[in-house]
């Protein structure tokens with residue numbers, strides 16, 4: 001597929017798996033990252049996929065980053081809004097900064113990136129936007145009012161933007177992963193993780209490549225009739 005894709009947070013974890021899966025389809029991939037330059041340099045050295053540093057919370061940086069990718073690689077056809085962070089704590093302990101940072105990164109990043117690429121996609125009558133939500137945005141999670149709100153917001157954002165893109169050939173979908181074996185889940189205390197895994201019907205954590213398969217499905221040329229949907233990939237942990 002002669003397409004150009006940006007994967008935010010595309011240099012490690014789920015984002016890395018998505019970058020590799022789209023590259024393997026023949027798509028030209030740009031992997032964005034936030035600040036971990038060592039990981040990004042290692043990723044680019046291993047894969048040959050160029051990495052681009054900008055903060056998805058920063059509206060102007062998203063405009064400039066997307067323009068740079070377009071200048072280097074061609075007009076952007078596909079964006080996967082994958083960059084995300086957690087700052088967990090019960091509401092009694094959560095600071096305003098913890099709230100704001102998580103909303104700005106996980107949800108604000110989707111808006112900032114869409115603002116940068118949606119007009120061009122509409123003009124060219126083809127586009128694919130995939131937003132990475134979460135099981136915890138669907139079901140809620142103790143100690144995550146910030147993250148659950150941001151991810152739940154992503155699911156609403158997806159359905160609204162899908163309506164705006166539909167006539168112009170731009171599909172907008174979300175994936176809601178369950179617990180996936182990445183750095184983010186490695187930060188969960190082992191005793192808590194053990195209890196989480198016990199609740200997953202398939203009996204294990206998911207792999208990043210299993211989320212990437214979902215992205216491949218949604219961005220395909222044949223995927224033009226799939227829009228506004230949320231694909232849950234969670235080992236059966238939450239069904240609705």
Ligand code: NDP
Pocket residue numbers: 008009010011012013014015032033034035036037039054055056057081082083084085105106132133134135176177178179180181182183184185
């Ligand atoms: P990781 O923590 O492993 O990686 C996060 C990525 O996001 C990194 O590449 C990081 O860049 C990037 N990032 C973070 N903040 C910014 C920012 N402000 N601007 C640009 N890039 C940024 O996360 P996962 O791979 O585990 O998660 C990927 C996505 O999947 C997230 O949205 C997460 O919420 C979601 N998810 C994950 C689940 C899981 O179980 N792992 C479950 C459900 C959803 P850098 O390397 O520079 O820090």
